[in-house]
Amino acid sequence: MSNIKIPKKLFEKEIGKLNDKMKHKISMFGTPLESIEENEIELEIFPDRPDLLSYQGFKRGFLAFLGKKTGLKQYKINKPEKDYSIKIDSSVKKIWPYAVCAIVKGLKFDDEKIKEVVDIQKN
Amino acid sequence: MDKNLIESLSPNEIKILPYLKESIEEICKKSNLNKVSVIRALEYLQNKGIVKLTPIKKKVVEIGINGALYKKKGLPERRLLNLLGEKRILSLQEAKKLSKLSDEEFKASIGALKNKALIEIKNGKLMFTGQKQEISKKSLEEMFLESLPLEHDSLNPEQLYALKSLQNRKDIVYVLEKKSISIEITELGKQLMQSGIKQKNLIETITPDMLKNEKFWKGKRFRRYDVTSPVPEISGGKRHFVNQALDYSRKIWTELGFTEMTGDIIQSSFWVFDALFTAQDHPVRELQDTFYLNKKTKLPHKKLVKAVKESHEKGVGGSKGWRYSWDKEDAKKLVLRTHTTCLSAQKLYELSQLPKEQRKGKFFALGKNFRNETVDWSHGFEFYQTEGIVVNENVNFRHLLGYLEQFYKKMGFEKIKFAPAYFPYTEPSVEVLAWHPEKKIWLELGGAGIFRPEISIPLLGKNIPILAWGQGFDRIIMDYYRIKDLRELYKNNLNQLRKMKFWVK
Numbered sequence: 001m002s003n004i005k006i007p008k009k010l011f012e013k014e015i016g017k018l019n020d021k022m023k024h025k026i027s028m029f030g031t032p033l034e035s036i037e038e039n040e041i042e043l044e045i046f047p048d049r050p051d052l053l054s055y056q057g058f059k060r061g062f063l064a065f066l067g068k069k070t071g072l073k074q075y076k077i078n079k080p081e082k083d084y085s086i087k088i089d090s091s092v093k094k095i096w097p098y099a100v101c102a103i104v105k106g107l108k109f110d111d112e113k114i115k116e117v118v119d120i121q122k123n
Numbered sequence: 124m125d126k127n128l129i130e131s132l133s134p135n136e137i138k139i140l141p142y143l144k145e146s147i148e149e150i151c152k153k154s155n156l157n158k159v160s161v162i163r164a165l166e167y168l169q170n171k172g173i174v175k176l177t178p179i180k181k182k183v184v185e186i187g188i189n190g191a192l193y194k195k196k197g198l199p200e201r202r203l204l205n206l207l208g209e210k211r212i213l214s215l216q217e218a219k220k221l222s223k224l225s226d227e228e229f230k231a232s233i234g235a236l237k238n239k240a241l242i243e244i245k246n247g248k249l250m251f252t253g254q255k256q257e258i259s260k261k262s263l264e265e266m267f268l269e270s271l272p273l274e275h276d277s278l279n280p281e282q283l284y285a286l287k288s289l290q291n292r293k294d295i296v297y298v299l300e301k302k303s304i305s306i307e308i309t310e311l312g313k314q315l316m317q318s319g320i321k322q323k324n325l326i327e328t329i330t331p332d333m334l335k336n337e338k339f340w341k342g343k344r345f346r347r348y349d350v351t352s353p354v355p356e357i358s359g360g361k362r363h364f365v366n367q368a369l370d371y372s373r374k375i376w377t378e379l380g381f382t383e384m385t386g387d388i389i390q391s392s393f394w395v396f397d398a399l400f401t402a403q404d405h406p407v408r409e410l411q412d413t414f415y416l417n418k419k420t421k422l423p424h425k426k427l428v429k430a431v432k433e434s435h436e437k438g439v440g441g442s443k444g445w446r447y448s449w450d451k452e453d454a455k456k457l458v459l460r461t462h463t464t465c466l467s468a469q470k471l472y473e474l475s476q477l478p479k480e481q482r483k484g485k486f487f488a489l490g491k492n493f494r495n496e497t498v499d500w501s502h503g504f505e506f507y508q509t510e511g512i513v514v515n516e517n518v519n520f521r522h523l524l525g526y527l528e529q530f531y532k533k534m535g536f537e538k539i540k541f542a543p544a545y546f547p548y549t550e551p552s553v554e555v556l557a558w559h560p561e562k563k564i565w566l567e568l569g570g571a572g573i574f575r576p577e578i579s580i581p582l583l584g585k586n587i588p589i590l591a592w593g594q595g596f597d598r599i600i601m602d603y604y605r606i607k608d609l610r611e612l613y614k615n616n617l618n619q620l621r622k623m624k625f626w627v628k
Contacts, residue, residue, distance in 0.1 A: 027542045032542065046544060
């Protein structure tokens with residue numbers, strides 16, 4: 001079973017006030033609210049929804065569920081300015097048969113974001 | 124003096140009456156009764172207001188096994204001292220050999236004598252350096268040992284010193300806490316003792332023979348019994364409280380028109396995992412989650428095995444399957460069932476063998492399951508599950524919610540809600556939550572859903588909606604009986620079983 005932790009402030013700023021109605025909506029989204037701490041809320045993510053394993057993914061899905069931001073999210077994709085290559089040791093092939101890469105620009109990579117990326121990998 | 128009181132005294136009470144001023148040990152000796160009888164008689168006397176008993180705790184110093192031996196043979200240091208008094212100087216080896224002491228005793232003796240400045244060790248030799256008259260003098264330890272047993276509170280400083288030095292050594296003395304009773308004779312008791320009672324020919328018990336002939340009882344006097352005095356508690360036989368709860372839930376399902384499914388606790392991996400589309404490399408099949416038996420069993424009918432294999436390898440009903448090579452040897456392994464859903468799987472296959480119009484019904488199971496969990500207050504390796512399936516072409520998700528709501532309402536939960544969830548055997552899946560009015564929280568009661576086609580097609584031969592649930596039962600039982608620790612459910616403690624209330628809903 002995988003759980004994710006979301007900073008309470010961030011949730012209230014970007015999604016909405018965490019009142020009883022919101023708590024009910026969270027569990028009806030299929031992400032049971034495990035606990036609410038002073039600064040953090042913890043949600044359980046079922047294994048059929050790996051896309052919810054980070055706050056960004058949860059926000060995208062949950063805002064659509066609330067009817068606030070529906071439809072497929074459009075990401076602007078450009079061809080790389082030059083040819084990049086990644087080197088993967090052949091010994092990895094057995095346990096990690098595929099690798100996909102993207103270069104994300106204009107993202108402020110602070111502690112919170114790093115934590116999110118680590119969370120996805122962990123789960 | 125009240126005649127009724129005198130006639131109510133039992134023979135043992137009368138026997139000990141003259142000795143009430145003595146200690147319990149003395150009363151035993153003089154009345155020729157054992158301690159249990161004396162204490163019981165004292166309690167009866169207390170109930171009648173003749174004595175007042177107060178329990179007291181006493182610390183007593185008693186002689187240990189080695190202590191008793193040393194009392195007879197002399198303490199090791201005494202034996203060494205006597206030897207040295209005679210020989211004056213001895214090498215360590217000689218001293219040890221001649222004194223016939225063990226290593227441990229020898230070392231302790233040297234320490235003890237050195238402390239008293241009676242000997243010295245020089246160049247591997249033992250020398251007596253004390254005054255000659257010291258040899259014949261008894262040491263504090265020796266005097267103490269001879270005077271045992273003693274009450275700890277009455278020890279003088281010298282005895283306390285001796286106790287401390289002997290306590291450090293093995294099994295010479297030990298301090299025990301002894302429980303004893305102090306007897307205080309009441310005014311009534313004093314009168315009674317002075318009056319010097321003699322009871323003559325009181326009949327103690329009535330036997331059938333006595334009743335047959337009136338000459339045995341007519342005009343005779345009987346001992347009076349106090350019918351208000353407390354009697355031992357007798358516990359009636361009753362069903363185990365867990366079974367009472369199970370019976371109740373069995374009754375609910377039966378009332379709702381369900382038929383019970385039963386089956387073995389030991390099952391093949393085929394029924395527990397493969398038939399339910401659990402991939403063979405899924406972590407739940409590993410040893411740290413499931414108890415395996417060191418045996419394999421036969422697989423069911425070839426046709427069914429083939430259908431399950433296909434469901435795993437290629438998928439059925441629009442599924443892509445797990446896309447691996449399914450190993451039938453893995454499916455033969457015997458396990459302790461980890462859920463009762465294996466019974467539902469077997470029921471579905473059984474239905475598939477019937478004529479088409481009979482392939483429907485409502486079934487439930489209640490049973491124990493086993494998982495390899497670290498046991499603590501909220502986890503056990505065994506647990507109960509209440510399981511159910513509804514097989515009918517015309518049922519849908521709303522019926523599922525209806526059955527579950529009915530069941531839990533009858534179980535005593537007023538407010539039920541459903542939340543979306545994910546479970547491996549079902550799609551869609553739902554979690555049942557019940558409002559706990561005292562704790563003011565929503566309790567998670569368990570999972571339900573509609574079987575995936577990867578399960579229903581191989582087993583039943585057709586993809587129709589099969590409503591299914593398999594929900595933990597222990598939490599409900601714990602809540603009802605107000606048990607905080609899950610382990611209490613299965614430990615069969617007789618005291619607990621006797622005190623447990625009946626299941627009434």
